[in-house]
Amino acid sequence: MTPRRRALIEFILDNLVWLMLIVVLIVFSLTVPRFFQFGIFANIFEQSTFVGVMAIGLAIVIISGNLDLSVESTAALSAMVTGLLFATQGIGMGITLGADWLLIPVSLAIALLVGTAIGLINGFLVIRVGMSAFIVTLASFIWVRGLVVAISGGRSAQSLPPAIRVIGIETVLGIPLLAWISVGCFVVFSVLMARTPFGRYVILVGGNPNATFRAGINNDRILWAGFAIAGCLAGLAGWLLAIRTSGATANLGTGMLFNAFAAVVIGGVSLKGGIGRLPGVYAGVLLLYSIHTAINLMGLPAHFTQMILGGLVLAAVLLDTLKLRLRERLL
């Protein structure tokens, strides 16, 4: 086999999820009435934002060989904190800062800090104490959601000030600003993962931490960073979600974890660690929300969505093993 042919096959196998996305979009456009519209595509983009941003952090933790089941609750917590501090109705305290333009950076900073703090708590228990990431983050998934209910008293905060809401309303080139934010995150973190030593180390540590330790790489620092990034991006997702819904309820974001996991797996990230690329994850998120949207347009009941998505996750894992075999056969 010529190197060129081999490179081509590698390329296709590596980007299979993009191929699937394109095929699915074409099929939906041809078969689902009212699907092929600019507005629908813009909507898919926008809907993908929250899970997309969350999935970036989740993917990085998983590639580093860990796991974070708490991202959904973390997002809910930072959404609730944002709502609680800045919303003007319900339980919102309606804090006003000296100048309106300060609202966005201050509320964003608080949301990111809340998320990062949860990530660091997870990191401490996993890396320092040496507990299993599955158990630690499952516990966080539960207690952080409990904290959301506790600080809100089960009630909701409504009406964020317009100075914050512009983020959720503005469009650029006809595409919602929210969508641009998630695209921006994917670009930045894709570069970080694919082009910097940090990203390289995340992959290497996820593959064989013994080897990286012997090579003089500080494994713990990489693992800490993974948890911190997952928490921070969950915080960002929560902030965006609060802005989009102009407030927060105690059960905001339930179900996001499954979607984020599905996107990560469909996007080609191996739960074993060490394998996966962020552009693939983004394609996974877009694929997921294309299917959501098509099902909505067809007027199918919601439980069909769940069945189809569950099947899709299985298919993705199956595809992964299939790809391995194909690679062995062809290369």
Add this chain to the structure above:
Amino acid sequence: MTDAQPLLKLDGIARNFGAIEALRGIDMHVDRGEVLALLGDNGAGKSTLVKIIAGGLRPSAGRMLFDGAPRDFATPAEAKAAGIETVYQDLSLCTNADVVANFFMGREITRRVLGIPILQERAMEAVVAQAMAEAGTTIPSLRTNVENLSGGQRQAIELNRFVHWGGKLVLLDEPFAALGVEQTRRGLAMIRQVAARGIGVIVITHIMAQAFAVADRIVVIRQGRVAGDVKSNQTTPEAVIEMITGGTLSGAGPDRDRDTHDPASETEEARQ
């Protein structure tokens, strides 16, 4: 730091794993530009000694002088920073990454763009390609993941890594175990070249011919002690084998164990 001082000096290095005394007081040294072959039966403690020198294990007792200063490496990173390169017996590669990523692991070539270090893949690939060519290692593509490579190709990556990075002291734990005839010949030649650069080399092998082909000096470890330390041109393979198995020859080091935990060596114990 005169040249009279050895590059590495070990003084009573001991190491227990629970009740097992893997090393019971190792005294030895390596000079600059010297190739030292470390021999001994399975379980003698060779790999343990290498890991201690390389910073991957802490000794239970003993002192280590490296490059004129007392050292106690807490991590491989510290040993590496001091100039100690290691090829471990169980290979240390990330099979989920490609050849270039493995070759440069922890030492990537980067260029700062807007203050952010960016990997220079092309420059790194060129370096690896040259190192592989010099060693006569053929690998279909430097961009394939290591999981697709043969055991020998994997070992070659690690070997070429140490030749490229050099440092002051190189530790090789059975580096040729998976290599073909020609690759082994080149590997031995590489060791001599590295030593000619003034780098000290400790190479572990079970193959007597390799030890005599490459080493200036042979140190034999038996049951965690130095059982012999001889210049390779002043001894014979037969004599070295006797040291390894615990024969009666002179040169057999201090070996006055009252009790031993190694069941495999009970017969030798009985002879003493």
